[in-house]
Amino acid sequence: MRLLRWRFRRGRAASGLAVALLGAAIVGAAEGCAGDASPGPAGRPVTGYRPAERLATGKGVEIRNSGPRQRLIVYPEPRPRGRVSLLFMAGRPATALPAGGAAWADADGARVVVFDAQGAVAAVLQGAPPGGPLPTRPLFAAAPTQRELWAVEGDGSALVFRDGNPVSWLHPPFPAAAVAGGDGLVVATRTFLEFELRPVRPADPLLWILDREGHVVRTVGTVEVPENGLLGQLVNTGWAAVDRDGDLYFAYALKPEVRRYHLRARFGWLGLRSTMVGERSDGMLRWRSLRPLSGAPRPPHLAAPRGALEPVFTPNQFGVTVGPDGHVYVLGTDRTGAPDHLYVFEDDGTLLRAGAVPRDHALFADPDGHVYALAVTDALARTGEPPRAPFPSFALPELRTGETIALEDYRGRIVVLNFWASWCGPCRLEMPALDAYAGEIDSARVAVIGLNDDVNPDDARAFLAEFGIRYPSVKGQGHLKARYGYRGLPYTVILDRNLRLIRAIYGFGTTIAPIHEVVERELSSP
Secondary structure, eight states, X not given: OOOOOXXXXXXXXXXXXXXXXXOOBOOOOOOOOSOSSOOSOSEEEOTTOOOOEEEEETTEEEXXXXXXXXXXXXXXXXXXXXXXXXXXXXXXXXXXOTTSOEEEEETTTTEEEEEOTBSOEEEEEOXXXXXXXXXXXXXXXXXXXSSEEEEEOTTSOEEEEETTEEEXXXXXXXXXXXXXEETTEEEEEOOTTEEOOOOOOTTOEEEEEEOTTSOEEEEEEXXXXXXXXXXHHHHTOEEEEEOTTSOEEEEESSSSEEEEEEOOEEEETTEEEEOOSSSOSSOEEEEEEEOOOSSOOOOOEEEOTTSSOEEEOOOXXXXXXXXXXXXXXXXXXXXXXXXXXXXXXXXXXXXXXXXXXXXXXXXXXXTTOOEEEEEHHHHTTTSOOOOOOBOOOOEEEBTTTOOEEEGGGGTTSEEEEEEEOTTOTTHHHHHHHHHHHHHHSOTTTEEEEEEEOOSSHHHHHHHHHHHTOOSOEEEOTTOHHHHHOOSEESEEEEEOTTSBEEEEESOOTTOOHHHHHHHHHHHTOO
């Protein structure tokens, strides 16, 4: 399982709804392994530890940690039948579930994996609601209620699963994606994994609070406005988590700072009801905790290494979550820019323990604060192979020759289907890369077919001639959206040798890597 790289969004051609349906695959809960005895201490005292400085400010308390009180100990596997919770996997946070366990969005597999309270896989959620789109790159999972889970895409849209079944899509009206949930509460933040170069205003919120329908019911905090306005969205990216008392934690992505906001609130059927007693109800900042770094991080800036303006930055924190011991866990870095350190904070903002963790692993914690690291493949070993749905067949004329191209004729080959239109700006970037790929592959084993949705075929033919596209492309004349409900253009689906859906990709940019990886993996399978 590879670490997801951030993606700077340059825009897509927005359009309709989904393409195909895969059922949710439920996998039985696995039992724990190894002995019942305590593995030992959770950490070892740090010689020369200096207590944190606590400074009262007009905006809560500022905590300056000189270092952790303990050096973190990482154990290889959880105790058998013991309670553990998944904290992070493959460099991204999991979301704690109201009744125990955790959910993690598997972006590569376009699914949500649910872990039980013993750290075993309990369910695999995927598919799409009838007539709705498939998830393409879910980055986060949220759990507003015990029965509901959200698979959240980088643009903030979310596929809602209820009782394990995909039921609907939500499209919250804000540029956010990182989500945490619990007790009817959903909190959203900006994320560096997918963002735009766009300024913020001084009064813009730092966090959004949503109801179960994805509506914004309140906001928390205010943004920091950088000197370079185009970096406004980026510098305010981060991660959110909610504890059992309803308080909210926010960890900035680009600096070593964690915040705690007082947010004792819950949702009822009639909307948000504040339960705060003797406190302000606007998300009061309780404290901001700073941790030391071996070297000061370079501030984000803009550069043009390839002739186009791009952001240059180093992530500092990769997620925050609340463990079963009530402590706040932050996955971060000391100097490498990779998620290779785990920081454990007490609920008062004091840095309790810290230490190196293996990259791209699954990290678990138990109620005693012991941390365990497993290879992602081991953690996901019981997910199994989910069922694949057949892709609706077609027999349509090729744009240039008029000869009928039937999908059924390609059975036995892996098929890459690319939905496009001449008016789609991003298609102009993707299709030349896809054409080069089509010229390199073994056509006896892999086929590339375009599905054009221009109403006027002449526009499509002119587009193909302009860019020299050689692979076949059929004409849908504006009817493909109604038949397949693609989410937007460009939209690519990859089918296996039995013409069943493997993966849907909503825009792959100028690199063919996402398609190449799926195809090569499928070619190497039996």
